[in-house]
Amino acid sequence: MSNHTPNPTYRHGTDASRGGVDITISLTPAEAAALGHEASMLADWFDSALWALGILRTGRNHRAEDGPAVTSQTLYTVINDLDHRLLPRIQGVRDAAIRQHHELGGSIGELALAMDVKKSTAQSRRNAVLDGRDRPSTWERWATQGGPLNGQPSIED
Template sequence: MESLSFSYDSPKRGGVDITLSLSPEELAALGPDAQDLADWLDTAVWTLAMLRTGLNHRPTAYTDATPTKSQWHIAVRDLYHLISRIEGIRDAAVRHHQADGGSINDLVRAMDCAKSTAQSRRNKILGSSPSHWENWAEVDGGPENRPPKATPSRKTN
């Protein structure tokens, strides 16, 4: 079963509906973070369309199609929330990749960059303690009282 689907000619807005489907286990692991992340991803798409067209394609009864200071405020706020969490998720994934025997060549393909760049990025992550948002991704975020899970070694070997 695919977790991402696109429904064109959406009856809701006439464009496309993008649906992210979560399993019961994924939903249990994410808890309320699922709704926040989906909301912030939606803001990212909305903001990108405004940047590319100069128009807000989601006007309301209180706004017209010209983006307002308030809408840009929402965009900045939500994108900062999203980016910090995405960086934490990414850093945890790099740490797990290393712990599970992932090679630099694997990272080169994943990051689509030069070998030296991939190695530098990995070394930066492995050479430091997990950030607040990396801890959020693995330990601190999500439903309370979830059972502890095994995490990869934090060593930089």
């Protein structure tokens, strides 16, 4: 199944702002409105994930102004952006998608195929989401309703 969009697009080498690669993700007007200010925060955290991969694979921080050494502060930023900010939101999106897949009559077999796991694993993961059937998690609610600037209650970062 495809999302039928030309996303993402890339600019390489001298055309890229840092000389490596620029990645552009395009949103429709409806998607942009649904995400609001959160789109830029999410993009920043996705950038942190790619930055972290570069650091971990090269052992160097090529974005540092004071030299390419990796420091504990560099990794603090990576860990904070990924563990504290991005991962809970990604899990909320996944859980909301699993819940809606179930509500729309999606089968365990389809879910297993989408997850690339055995049916028993897909069943277990779906059950973990649906055990709170009437109580989606904070981050699942964030995924479906947005954050405080979208008129929703504040979710602590």
